[in-house]
Amino acid sequence: MTEIWEGLVAGFWLVVTLDADLVEITLRSLQVTLSAVVIASVIALPLGAFLAIRRFRHRRATIALLNALMGLPPVVVGLIVYLLLSRSGPFGVFGLLFTPTAMIIAQVIIITPLIASIAHQAIRDIWAEYHDLLISLSTTKRQRIATLLWDGRRALITASLAGFGRGIGEVGAIMIVGGNIDNATRVLTTAIALETGKGDFALALGLGFILIGLAIAVNFAIHAIGQTESEGKW
Amino acid sequence: MIRIMTVLFSLMGSMAMADSLKLAVTTSFHNSGLSDILLPAIKADIDLDVQLLVVGTGQALRLGEAGDVDAILVHSRAAEDAFVAGGYGTHRREVMYNDFVFIGPAADPATIADAESAADALARIAMVEAVFVSRGDDSGTHKKELSLWDGAGVSRGGDWYRPVGAGMGAALNTASAMDAYILADRASWLNFGNKAGLDLLFAGDPALFNQYAYIPVNPALHDHVKSDLTQQLEDWLTSPRAADLIDSYTINGETLFTFNATNPS
Numbered sequence: 001m002t003e004i005w006e007g008l009v010a011g012f013w014l015v016v017t018l019d020a021d022l023v024e025i026t027l028r029s030l031q032v033t034l035s036a037v038v039i040a041s042v043i044a045l046p047l048g049a050f051l052a053i054r055r056f057r058h059r060r061a062t063i064a065l066l067n068a069l070m071g072l073p074p075v076v077v078g079l080i081v082y083l084l085l086s087r088s089g090p091f092g093v094f095g096l097l098f099t100p101t102a103m104i105i106a107q108v109i110i111i112t113p114l115i116a117s118i119a120h121q122a123i124r125d126i127w128a129e130y131h132d133l134l135i136s137l138s139t140t141k142r143q144r145i146a147t148l149l150w151d152g153r154r155a156l157i158t159a160s161l162a163g164f165g166r167g168i169g170e171v172g173a174i175m176i177v178g179g180n181i182d183n184a185t186r187v188l189t190t191a192i193a194l195e196t197g198k199g200d201f202a203l204a205l206g207l208g209f210i211l212i213g214l215a216i217a218v219n220f221a222i223h224a225i226g227q228t229e230s231e232g233k234w
Numbered sequence: 235m236i237r238i239m240t241v242l243f244s245l246m247g248s249m250a251m252a253d254s255l256k257l258a259v260t261t262s263f264h265n266s267g268l269s270d271i272l273l274p275a276i277k278a279d280i281d282l283d284v285q286l287l288v289v290g291t292g293q294a295l296r297l298g299e300a301g302d303v304d305a306i307l308v309h310s311r312a313a314e315d316a317f318v319a320g321g322y323g324t325h326r327r328e329v330m331y332n333d334f335v336f337i338g339p340a341a342d343p344a345t346i347a348d349a350e351s352a353a354d355a356l357a358r359i360a361m362v363e364a365v366f367v368s369r370g371d372d373s374g375t376h377k378k379e380l381s382l383w384d385g386a387g388v389s390r391g392g393d394w395y396r397p398v399g400a401g402m403g404a405a406l407n408t409a410s411a412m413d414a415y416i417l418a419d420r421a422s423w424l425n426f427g428n429k430a431g432l433d434l435l436f437a438g439d440p441a442l443f444n445q446y447a448y449i450p451v452n453p454a455l456h457d458h459v460k461s462d463l464t465q466q467l468e469d470w471l472t473s474p475r476a477a478d479l480i481d482s483y484t485i486n487g488e489t490l491f492t493f494n495a496t497n498p499s
Binding site for chain 1: 254256261265273283285286287288289299300301302400401402403404406407410425426427428429456458
């Protein structure tokens with residue numbers, strides 16, 4: 001019990017004194033995961049809309065597969081990305097292993113199915129409502145997808161935030177492809193794993209509380225910008 | 235858009251950064267805290283950013299073979315010799331040593347504190363089947379432990395022998411939670427924050443000698459390896475300045491490492 005208290009105190013002091021290392025790894029955590037969320041959303045949101053409105057042969061199987069991929073084990077994704085980016089792997093010439101770019105790639109792979117699945121569920125409901133209208137206006141596929149994405153934007157923000165949540169707390173993949181290098185690829189989760197390894201539970205826990213606080217702050221910020229749940233809007 | 239720009243800028247930033255090289259080191263070296271002393275000094279003296287990848291010796295060697303790092307600093311003689319013999323490294327340069335110690339519950343049910351040698355200590359643990367945590371991760375410390383068991387000639391089967399497959403710190407945490415015996419390097423032990431009921435019980439056998447060596451990755455196999463920088467780093471690591479920093483690094487008044495670099499053979 002004392003260790004949890006010490007963790008709170010350690011976390012408090014790290015924040016109050018704006019510890020330089022802490023600021024750096026926190027910004028890197030944000031940079032990696034926000035980049036991954038943006039890239040994954042650009043891929044996943046139109047994909048989710050496409051799956052909702054387009055009928056094709058293996059659609060059901062594709063959706064089932066996408067749902068199954070939500071549970072993609074990060075550590076396996078990490079290992080595969082590692083092997084692909086390693087100097088002895090097919091993409092070794094780019095020298096991306098152990099860089100923030102490698103971490104972003106791994107996180108995009110992990111969170112894209114999650115965002116696409118949630119987006120698909122949300123857009124399917126809107127599509128049921130908009131179907132007749134959009135068909136009667138003889139819109140193109142592209143216009144329909146754009147309309148559904150825009151009108152479903154609040155639900156889609158939730159999809160992206162779910163992706164952010166999975167990415168920011170993820171440690172298995174980014175530990176493998178990032179290498180937890182001080183001043184280069186260390187982020188909050190890998191720093192926590194490191195401090196736990198050193199037996200410094202107070203600092204590890206302090207970083208953990210900062211990570212939780214960060215996740216909450218980002219969610220509040222997005223909701224504030226999107227003005228969801230405020231009067232007169234849905 | 236701003237986010238994408240940020241990413242692009244940070245990528246360009248990392249490209250434009252001053253000289254940097256990737257060095258794979260063992261968890262025991264990093265957990266000792268010595269890297270926190272040496273890296274800033276290297277930066278100040280030769281303006282080189284050494285990016286540490288903290289892994290087990292087994293993985294460090296694999297990273298070197300694949301060319302994912304520029305050099306390695308590890309402690310497992312047989313594996314290092316095989317690495318150099320395989321042409322993956324140009325040469326092996328000894329830098330410093332520390333020693334392994336036996337850690338265990340302060341009550342010491344296997345009485346290893348009275349053991350005559352490392353082999354005897356292990357035999358005592360096996361005899362009373364006291365819980366023993368093994369790294370089990372193919373690291374230098376793990377290899378050392380296995381060779382000690384083989385040398386002691388006692389069987390290590392059974393419930394009491396628990397390989398955890400984790401780094402030094404994590405394995406010490408496990409041992410601390412289970413009140414178990416464990417083989418650790420002295421530096422990691424002294425720097426470890428969660429000692430709980432554990433104590434250093436046995437040390438001093440020459441068999442527990444732990445030599446660290448520096449091996450640059452062979453640029454003939456991987457032309458992206460920064461061989462000029464690995465040479466600079468080697469020169470620094472074997473310099474009187476490094477000797478001074480390594481020998482004077484202490485925790486609670488105990489010296490952790492002894493510098494013993496010599497001219498390359």
